[in-house]
Structures are given as structure tokens and as C-alpha cells.
Amino acid sequence: MPMKKRIDSVERHKYGCHKSKAKSRGIEFNLTYEQWWDIWQQSGKWNQRGSQKGCYVMSRYNDIGAYEVGNVFIQPHEENRREAMLGKPANYIRSPSQRLAQIKRVNPNYIGA
Numbered sequence: 001m002p003m004k005k006r007i008d009s010v011e012r013h014k015y016g017c018h019k020s021k022a023k024s025r026g027i028e029f030n031l032t033y034e035q036w037w038d039i040w041q042q043s044g045k046w047n048q049r050g051s052q053k054g055c056y057v058m059s060r061y062n063d064i065g066a067y068e069v070g071n072v073f074i075q076p077h078e079e080n081r082r083e084a085m086l087g088k089p090a091n092y093i094r095s096p097s098q099r100l101a102q103i104k105r106v107n108p109n110y111i112g113a
Contacts, residue, residue: 011037018058028066035069043074051077
């Protein structure tokens, strides 16, 4: 398989994962693959994307509305996390049972490890 084709399939997989996760969270995702990819390329942060400290994520302004052109931007994961916690109690931490309940809402057939 040529290198560009393999890389493109990896990128398309990441796009599909992002779109699927947005759907599972009840958030509209109106970006085409090309729009999504252009946003990441223009940011220069593609190789630093991820959900860990020091990585970058695609965010929505004020966590409102759909993932769509004009309503998304790339920012550090920590900043996105901080914004998501605004308005929540200082001691707010999702418990393992809350996380499991969310997984089961997304995938009712999940039986756990």
C-alpha cells in the first residue's frame, strides 16, 4: 500500500472516530472530512493532537452548537478541560460508576472487562 494512501486512511479513521464520539455525546457534527482535515492542517497541531496533557483538541466555541466551520478551533487539551469544568463544583470528578453509565448509554451491549 502506498504511504500516502495509508496515512490518508489513518486520518479518515480519526475523523470517523471524532464524528462518532460527537454523535454519542448528542452533538451535531457537520464537518466534512476535507473541512475537518483543513482545520487541523491550518492549526499546525495535527502531530500534537490527543486527549492527554500537552496535546491539542478541536473545540467548539463555548461548548455550544455543532462541530462546523466557524464554530470550531484547535486549543490545548488542558484549556478545553478547564472550560468544560466551568460552573461545576470544585470537587466535581466523574465516578467510575458515572463513566460506566455513560459507556452503557452509548453501547447498551457493553459488559465490561
